Amino acid sequence: MTDSPAATVSLTVNGSATTVTGDPGTPLLHVLRNELGMSGPRYGCGVGLCGACFVLLDGAAAPACDTPLWSVEGRTVVTVEGLAEGEDLHPLQQAFLDEQAAQCAFCVSGVLVSAAALLAEKPTPSEGEVVEALDRNLCRCGVQRRMVRAVLRAAEQ
């Protein structure tokens, strides 16, 4: 691993056009957290196996930790911060509060992103479809069933 010449990459993050200059191998996660001031996408494993860093990349849930800066030129990124509209929570976020579907909540950003991707594609999913959509996310505190209920509750609204 060596330092490559800096790359300048243009992308859209939570609706805003942004230009980032840096080592092209820098994970999108570091860019979002350290350059663009986000805290929602979280570092969990660094290799895309836990879902804590998931963001919507052109609408699909993808691991920001495993997505290099060079690969996001011209793409659209939505983080958990981009789900709410100002003070108005996304129905999923409200449903997670209504169900108290979190303990430590470290995984919640990524779970919400996976759920948002599902509901965008399938507004009224079955319980099995919710479980399948969240199966790439890990939760260690054991809140999985509450989260599934919360997604189903959000879908009803």
Next chain:
Amino acid sequence: MTARLGAADPDRPAPQAPDATTPKDVAANPRLSTWVRVDGDGCVHVQGGKVELGQGILTALTQLAADELDLPVDRVRVHGATTAGGPDEGPTAGSMSVADSGAAVRAACAHLRRLLDTAAADGVPAAEVDLDVDIDVSLPARKPAEGGLTGISVPRVDLPDKVRGRARFIQDLVLPGQLWGQVVRPPSPAARLASLDTAGVEALPGVVAVVHDGSFLGVVCADERRADVAAESLLAAAAWEENATLPDRADLTTYLRDGPVTTFDVDVSGEPDDVAPQVRKLAATYTRPFLAHASMSPSCGLARWSDDGTAVHVWSHSQNVFGLRRAVAAALGVAPDTVQVEHAEGAGAYGHNGADDAAFDAVLLARAVPGRPVHVRWRRADELSWSPFGSAMAVDIGVCLSSEGRMVCWESDVWSQGHTSRPGYAGSPGLLAGAHVEGGAPLPDPVDPPPERGAGSTRNAIPGYRVPVRRIRGHRRQDAALRTSSLRTLGAYGNVFAIESMVDEAADCAGADPLDFRLAHLDDDRARAVLQAVADHVGWAGRPREGDVGWGLGYARYKAKGAYCAVVAEVEAVSDIRVRRLTLAVDVGRVVNPDGVRSQIEGGAVQSTSWTLKEQVTFDRTRITSVDWETYPILRFSETPEVEVLLLDRPELPSVGSGEAAQGPTAGAIANAVAAAVGVRVRDLPITPERVVAAMEA
């Protein structure tokens, strides 16, 4: 780095309560101003000594404080632990937070309420009330009958920020002038650095410092990306001498039995001669493997030394900020008051994980750059291989059944490594990097908390059932091939799994129903009530007895003085072992926050399902090999059972913790359900399809 702490347990200041009515944390921290302050913002600020681990303690304490103060919840702010003026309440552990901190916060707030009432009557502004007084514990706390918030499911105060992804975790802390550190750990527990050439790393762009002290290696860089790159480069520049010090993973029972062990009696009662003629004797050995905390975030720590290098400020998700302060001071050979530790929330913590170690890593790296804060975030592999593990255990149990089908003697031997090596606990700092630096003190061998604090290896080793003759012994390995410490429930998970498995085997031998058999051996009404409640709710008597589905029962009272919990597991065994549903009945005394208790019980039951079906730390004779989510898989959404919790509220009885009530009984219930489904018993955790097949072929 050879300073050692005193021989006495330095984990707590060991206060003596002046009388039975003084909460022990008030006795240790008597000044009212330590606990509460009133600011001009119209809020009462409570400075607790316990920390949020995802268990909701901030919410429970907010609720208790608001109750005592007669204030709405949003006018009370509970702050995380700090050594800078906050109370020392020891570790946030052992399901004691609501009991200990709750009692102290209630007492402090009852006193504050009286002072505020008096001030209001005298026209004195609340913010000007003198709080520099000893807490008067004679003031009556409110009774639940007086209404208030107790028993109400107040929503978690920290979740609105967390569902928005707002900065709330230690990982989100960014301090002015912050640098990024990475540590390069040895490749195996006993490895030592053989050679290192740092020239290449030092020449990399963005590298501010390379730290090399014995086998402790790290970099301090301008940004996180450069720290990652420099750490890779440093790893490549290091050569290690490794040693095959790990036991044979295929035979951990022999490892646990054959080493130097400390043997101790846990319960020797009844006279064997008194036992009526026995018709049957059963004996079996049950085992659990080493388990990892496997928190969703790798550990993290920040530190900043003063410009002159005489004091250090630390931010940590430690469970014990005062313990960490003392350990850091001891490891550095400096006075404790030169070290300040402030708690910052981390991802879920289930015991003594890498939090304290990561904080000390930050201290060592930041020492190279005085005046600059250094942020250290472990990598996943470090978290899974260097955080302490929960110890493997082997539990031998022998039971005699009378001709009436009653258990009349119970003999057991528990073999385990120790279950705690928290910083400072076992007599040396107990910080990972402290063992890697040149001349550093080796990590202490893990020990067990004393029986009055719930024991460790033998926590819950005494069955809660009426058995007249008992011979229960513990055997703790004095040395530890793998670093172990507190993991949720300590030994109780393994012991309750073993006891509940054996009770089902004994019931089967006696030709009795598992529920009837348990009830016939239980005198405690609260124990009987949780069993009866869960059995009635699921329709135990009418459970399926054929096909691939099995139901199993598990029960325990945590630490024999905590929460009562009975579980029915419904398991389907076809090509895989699938827990479809768990139903739990729980008695935690007075319920402060019903949904908080449900959430803790659900989470405990699901985490136990994960341990029971999937988890084991793997290693060869030299290296830990479970280093990522593929080699240390945990329960996924698609594998998570439906969980239903029945709360038996006891408003007249003291509250006890709920975070560790469910794990042991859930493991017992799953094991018994698997046995019911497949007709053979698996006595070794995790219960995998391979083990079921092996048991069928045996």
